Amino acid sequence: MRSTPMLEQYWALKREVPGALLLYRLGDFYELFFEDAVKAAPLLGLVLTRRHRDSDIEAPMCGIPYHAADSYIAKLVSAGERVAIAEQTEPPSKGKTLVARKVVRVVTPGTHADPDRLDARRNNDLCALAIAGEEIGAAFLDVTTGDFSAVSFPSALLGEVFRRRSPREVVAPEVLIPRLKTLLADLPGDPPSLCPAPSSAPLGQKARELLLRHFKTETLEPFGIAGLGPECDAAATALGYARSMQRSELANVVSLRIERLDDGLVVDSVTASHLELFRSLRDGGRTGTLLGLIDETGTAFGARALRRMLERPLGRKAEIDARLEAVSDLLSDATRLERLARGLSGLPDVPRLLGRLSAGTGLPRDLLGLCLGMKRGAELAPILGNAAAAVLSPGGEASPTGVPAALAEEVLALLVPDPPATAREGGIFRDGVDASLDEMRLLKRDSASVMARIEAEEREARGIPNLRIKFNQVFGHVFEVAASARNRIPAEAVKRQTLANVERYATRELVEIDEKIRSADSRINDREAALFSQVVEKVLGESPQISEAWARLARLDALVSLARVARSRRWVRPVLVDDPVLEVQEGRHPVVEALRPREPFVPNDLSLSEEKRVVVLTGPNMGGKSTYLRQNALIVLLAHAGSFVPAASARIGMCDRIFTRVGASDSLARGESTFFVEMSETAHILRQATRKSLVVLDEIGRGTSTFDGLSLAWAIAERLHDGEDPLHPGPARVLFATHYHELTELAIVKPGVGNFTMAVKEWQGEVVFLRRVSEGTADRSYGVQVARLAGIPEPVFSRAREILRNLERQQLDLGGRPRLAEHSTPEPAPSGVQLDLFQDQTNVVLDTLSRIDIDALTPLAALNILASLQSRLKGEA
Numbered sequence: 001m002r003s004t005p006m007l008e009q010y011w012a013l014k015r016e017v018p019g020a021l022l023l024y025r026l027g028d029f030y031e032l033f034f035e036d037a038v039k040a041a042p043l044l045g046l047v048l049t050r051r052h053r054d055s056d057i058e059a060p061m062c063g064i065p066y067h068a069a070d071s072y073i074a075k076l077v078s079a080g081e082r083v084a085i086a087e088q089t090e091p092p093s094k095g096k097t098l099v100a101r102k103v104v105r106v107v108t109p110g111t112h113a114d115p116d117r118l119d120a121r122r123n124n125d126l127c128a129l130a131i132a133g134e135e136i137g138a139a140f141l142d143v144t145t146g147d148f149s150a151v152s153f154p155s156a157l158l159g160e161v162f163r164r165r166s167p168r169e170v171v172a173p174e175v176l177i178p179r180l181k182t183l184l185a186d187l188p189g190d191p192p193s194l195c196p197a198p199s200s201a202p203l204g205q206k207a208r209e210l211l212l213r214h215f216k217t218e219t220l221e222p223f224g225i226a227g228l229g230p231e232c233d234a235a236a237t238a239l240g241y242a243r244s245m246q247r248s249e250l251a252n253v254v255s256l257r258i259e260r261l262d263d264g265l266v267v268d269s270v271t272a273s274h275l276e277l278f279r280s281l282r283d284g285g286r287t288g289t290l291l292g293l294i295d296e297t298g299t300a301f302g303a304r305a306l307r308r309m310l311e312r313p314l315g316r317k318a319e320i321d322a323r324l325e326a327v328s329d330l331l332s333d334a335t336r337l338e339r340l341a342r343g344l345s346g347l348p349d350v351p352r353l354l355g356r357l358s359a360g361t362g363l364p365r366d367l368l369g370l371c372l373g374m375k376r377g378a379e380l381a382p383i384l385g386n387a388a389a390a391v392l393s394p395g396g397e398a399s400p401t402g403v404p405a406a407l408a409e410e411v412l413a414l415l416v417p418d419p420p421a422t423a424r425e426g427g428i429f430r431d432g433v434d435a436s437l438d439e440m441r442l443l444k445r446d447s448a449s450v451m452a453r454i455e456a457e458e459r460e461a462r463g464i465p466n467l468r469i470k471f472n473q474v475f476g477h478v479f480e481v482a483a484s485a486r487n488r489i490p491a492e493a494v495k496r497q498t499l500a501n502v503e504r505y506a507t508r509e510l511v512e513i514d515e516k517i518r519s520a521d522s523r524i525n526d527r528e529a530a531l532f533s534q535v536v537e538k539v540l541g542e543s544p545q546i547s548e549a550w551a552r553l554a555r556l557d558a559l560v561s562l563a564r565v566a567r568s569r570r571w572v573r574p575v576l577v578d579d580p581v582l583e584v585q586e587g588r589h590p591v592v593e594a595l596r597p598r599e600p601f602v603p604n605d606l607s608l609s610e611e612k613r614v615v616v617l618t619g620p621n622m623g624g625k626s627t628y629l630r631q632n633a634l635i636v637l638l639a640h641a642g643s644f645v646p647a648a649s650a651r652i653g654m655c656d657r658i659f660t661r662v663g664a665s666d667s668l669a670r671g672e673s674t675f676f677v678e679m680s681e682t683a684h685i686l687r688q689a690t691r692k693s694l695v696v697l698d699e700i701g702r703g704t705s706t707f708d709g710l711s712l713a714w715a716i717a718e719r720l721h722d723g724e725d726p727l728h729p730g731p732a733r734v735l736f737a738t739h740y741h742e743l744t745e746l747a748i749v750k751p752g753v754g755n756f757t758m759a760v761k762e763w764q765g766e767v768v769f770l771r772r773v774s775e776g777t778a779d780r781s782y783g784v785q786v787a788r789l790a791g792i793p794e795p796v797f798s799r800a801r802e803i804l805r806n807l808e809r810q811q812l813d814l815g816g817r818p819r820l821a822e823h824s825t826p827e828p829a830p831s832g833v834q835l836d837l838f839q840d841q842t843n844v845v846l847d848t849l850s851r852i853d854i855d856a857l858t859p860l861a862a863l864n865i866l867a868s869l870q871s872r873l874k875g876e877a
Contacts, residue, residue: 005098007059016103017084019195021076024086025101029063037062043079044072073107074117080193083107105361106245109193110169113144113246113359115352120300122307123147126242127167127192129176130203130233131155136176137230139238140165143359145304145351146252146547148239150231151259159183160261163268164311169193171241187269189279197237198244204228207236211256214239214249224258231258251540252351252358254547264315265640266657270681274660275633276591277310290634293591294565294643298345300352301550302557309558313640317576317654323559323642324573330563336383337563343380344557348373350550354543357536364419364428364532370539371408371415374546377553378405384556402549404542411535423532426525437527443513444520451477454510462488470504472497477514478504559642566644569594574639574650580692580732582608582636586648589631590638593646602771603648606632606735612754614721614734617773618741619758620782622789624771625737626662628758629696632735633658636694653732656692659685661700675703679712686719693731695720699738710740717743721750744777845869 010033014022021040023030032040033051037060041048046062064072069085076083084106088099107113110126118124123142130137132152138161139150153161158176162183172180174196184191202210208228211220225232235256243250272278277290286292291310297303314320330337348369356362357370381403419428431438443450451469458479459467470480475496481489486503489495494511497504506514516523539546565571569590586603593601602624608615619625635645639652661681682700689695700716701709713736723730736743747753757778759770767785784804788797848869857865 009098009101013084013086013101013103017082017106020082020084020106022084022086022103023064023069023073025066025088026063028066030066030069030085031061031063033059033061039081040076043081044075070114070116074112074114077107077109077112077117080109082195103247105247105359108169108195108245110141110167110171111143111242111245112168113352113355113361115144115349115356118144120349120352121295121303123304125165125167126238127165127170128197128234128238128241129170129172130197130201130207130230130237131173131176132230132233135230137232137234138165139231139234140167141238141242141253143242143246143250143253144355145301146250146254146355146358146543147351148235148253148255149257149259150235150238151261152229152231152234153261157261159186160268162187163270164266166269167192169195171195171197171237173197189269198241200240201233202236202240203233207233210236210240214253215256220256223256225256246359248359250358251543252354252547254544262315262656263312265313265637265655267311267313267637270684271633271658271660272311274662275630275637275658277637278307288591288595290591290638293594294561294638296341296561296564297557298341298560299347299554299557300349301347301554302344302561305551305554306558306561309641309643310637313637314642315640315654315656317578320576320640320642324576324644326559327563327566327642327644328573330559331567334567336385337560337567339383340380340556340560341564343376343383344553344560347376347553350374350377350546351554354540354546358540358543362536363421364415364423365421367411367532367536367539368415368419370546371411374403374408374549375405375412377549378403378408380553380556402545402552404545404549407539407542411539414535423529424525426521426528428528428532434527434531437524437531440516440520440524440527443516444524447517447520450513450517454513455479458507458510462490464488469510472504475504475506476518477510478506479510480504562643569646571644571646572649574635574645574647574652576639577651577653579653580610580613581651581653582606582632582694582733583649583651584632584635584647585650587631587635587650588646589627590634590646592627592631604628604631604771604773606773608733610732610752612752613730613732614717614736614746614750614753615756616717616744616746616753617735617737617756617758618739618744618778619737620760620767620769620778620780621739621786623758623760623769623782624773625758626698627771628773629660629662629698629735629737633660633694633696654692655694655733656690657688658694658696659689659731660696660698661685662696662698678703682716686716689720689731691723691729691732693733695731695734697734697736700736702739710742713738713740713743714746717746717753718750721746721752739781741778845873 010022010024013024021032021036023032025031037048040046041062044062044064046064048060048062051059051061073083073085084103086101087104089102090100092099108126110124112118112124124144125140125142128139128141130139134155135152136155136158137150137152139148141148151161158179166187166189170180170184170192172194177194177196180194184194205228208220208225211225211232212218215223220226220232225235239250239253267277273281275290276288278286280286280288280292282288286295291307295303295306297306314323330340350370350373353362353366353370353373356366414429414433416427416430420426429437431441455467455469459465462481462485464481464485466482467485468480469477471477478496479493480502483499483501483503489503489505490507493505493507495503495505571590584606587606588601588603606615617625617628631646635647635650636652636655637658638645639650640655661678678700682697685695685697697716701711701713703709704712717734717736720730720734720736744755747755755775755777756773757776759772759774760778760782761768761770767782767789784797784800787800788794792800848865852865854862
């Protein structure tokens with residue numbers, strides 16, 4: 001193919017960004033060519049056209065307007081693409097056919113920084129992985145806020161990491177990519193974009209040196225990195241990749257936090273989904289979620305902090321008590337609490353504004369917003385006083401907020417109240433900020449009076465009464481005199497034009513003034529852009545202080561939200577203890593209670609301890625079993641997050657992890673049934689649960705045949721009670737809801753098992769759900785009655801009730817249900833008897849009598865059978 005200078009430039013830029021779609025700036029458009037255009041056109045809904053059609057350099061192409069590029073870029077990134085932006089770096093000039101261009105940034109799912117396209121209330125994490133033997137390091141970096149953390153763990157626990165964190169993009173060594181594809185496909189939600197780590201990714205000593213240079217320090221020990229290791233490699237890979245994509249130094253990334261995989265209460269993505277912490281199972285939104293309920297934050301950065309509190313609850317009692325004390329302190333003064341809420345409300349998202357400025361994409365309005373935010377943030381300090389200083393100001397700083405107010409005031413004194421959209425438009429700074437800028441502005445504003453002055457001075461100096469200043473597009477401003485006055489033109493003047501009746505000339509002073517006036521706009525814009533860069537550099541120099549101040553304000557906003565929710569919803573402070581207990585008095589489901597304000601919520605108690613560590617909960621459908629399970633799991637989670645809880649009182653033993661197996665789910669795309677997914681999640685629980693875990697199981701085994709499901713449920717409950725062996729005991733707190741009423745007999749042989757049921761009352765053939773948990777067992781599920789409530793047609797309901805009676809009578813005829821406590825697994829009914837649903841009453845009685853094993857009957861069972869048969873023959877219900 002014949003080449004052209006533009007094509008050569010295009011291909012050179014493409015080689016810089018392999019695997020990315022290149023947006024090539026041509027005037028007012030970004031153009032995509034060749035394979036990039038073919039891939040992007042359908043994603044963007046554009047018509048594919050061709051450049052140099054019917055020639056040997058014909059190229060498929062499509063284009064987008066530069067002023068609307070952000071929305072198109074967001075679509076491509078959402079589709080998992082990486083987008084490189086090539087800008088013109090010089091203005092077009094006469095006689096030059098090709099202007100210089102360079103790639104100014106590469107936008108990827110994990111480095112996308114457009115505030116209008118991101119969820120302001122959650123992080124947009126980039127994850128980088130690194131391998132060192134049997135260890136893996138993972139780093140998580142949000143370039144928009146500067147939040148940066150790393151962790152190392154055994155290779156076998158890679159899946160655990162992604163059960164807890166949900167990055168938008170993962171950069172990993174090639175060897176891990178196949179494994180990651182399988183792991184990530186098994187998790188709820190949209191999988192992140194996968195990208196092979198660059199071959200130039202820093203490792204070992206190079207990784208350490210990169211981090212040292214970036215943080216401008218001589219040691220990494222303050223960050224928790226003592227030497228070389230996978231977490232150091234992962235952190236350097238993430239930082240290097242993000243800097244390469246952003247084409248900036250990422251000055252807003254001022255700290256690195258080293259975490260431990262076993263820190264805190266672990267809430268993985270499966271548990272978060274079952275408990276509806278962040279996404280409703282009904283529609284995927286926030287309404288109906290725990291986060292949606294407790295998020296009364298006034299700022300985006302506070303909302304992100306609150307979400308992190310739920311994503312990563314605390315695991316150390318002292319830290320939890322400190323956070324609870326902060327909430328208590330805020331609750332102690334209602335007036336102050338509301339003043340803080342009003343002061344926080346609407347504060348700009350300073351961390352993300354700082355991120356845009358550090359990436360070189362910040363606008364004058366971003367700088368103004370950042371400084372206004374700092375000024376307003378500093379005003380919170382007098383309101384806050386010393387409240388909860390240990391939590392809000394770690395290290396005992398003098399100011400509870402630590403906002404650099406002096407810097408904010410200094411910058412605000414420079415900026416106009418309503419700056420322009422871009423730094424190239426001018427009009428950013430006030431008058432008096434810069435002498436040369438003032439001179440150019442004065443010249444532009446007063447050009448007419450300046451010219452009038454020069455004209456008068458020249459007229460007087462030459463003695464030419466009719467001398468005038470004229471403007472010409474070719475020569476600019478010139479003196480014009482009559483031809484008769486040619487002899488009075490000074491010898492040093494520059495003659496511009498000679499006509500029959502006039503002579504036009506310029507002096508050195510007029511030439512200089514003319515150049516200044518004609519170039520005033522561009523010179524003003526250039527000068528303001530330079531000043532803007534200087535001010536931004538000064539602000540970025542204070543990034544560590546600004547970032548730390550806003551970390552405190554984010555904590556404050558999150559704690560204020562927790563305090564306001566606790567006050568308005570009558571929540572109480574939980575007591576955290578080291579013993580493996582869970583004692584809740586009058587506990588409530590926070591979300592269900594809030595969504596049904598007109599229907600009084602029935603509170604319930606729970607008591608789990610070393611002596612009674614497994615609750616087997618039976619009861620009718622719609623009786624409230626699942627609500628009861630979830631509410632207690634949420635109470636434990638809220639307590640570990642440092643929140644008050646919905647109960648009259650709560651004494652909660654420290655917990656290392658919450659496991660849930662609640663609700664039905666399947667994975668048709670992977671050919672996995674509901675039952676298979678249920679068993680997979682239960683297997684994970686049995687492998688990972690420890691003595692300090694809370695395990696919540698709902699309807700285990702219901703997706704298969706009755707006896708298979710019952711056998712599995714029995715064996716699983718036994719294992720959770722007994723543990724693997726004496727050295728590996730089972731969890732100390734287990735809630736096990738079931739419709740297998742036979743499972744209640746586990747309490748006969750396992751002293752740590754207690755039976756509880758959801759109370760129900762029958763009234764005139766109708767079922768009333770009391771939603772009260774009481775000690776004991778249920779012998780019916782009332783599924784047929786619930787079906788009627790759900791709208792099952794009356795004939796179907798009547799037939800189902802008749803079949804149910806037949807089943808119940810035949811079950812009783814055979815001596816009642818099997819005594820599971822006497823067997824290792826459930827056994828079928830004796831003598832090979834099959835239940836017949838459709839026989840008439842007489843035949844049922846005769847068949848039953850013929851099949852009874854008299855030798856196996858006890859006297860009581862015989863009397864029960866006779867009573868049942870007699871009742872049936874009489875036609876009684």
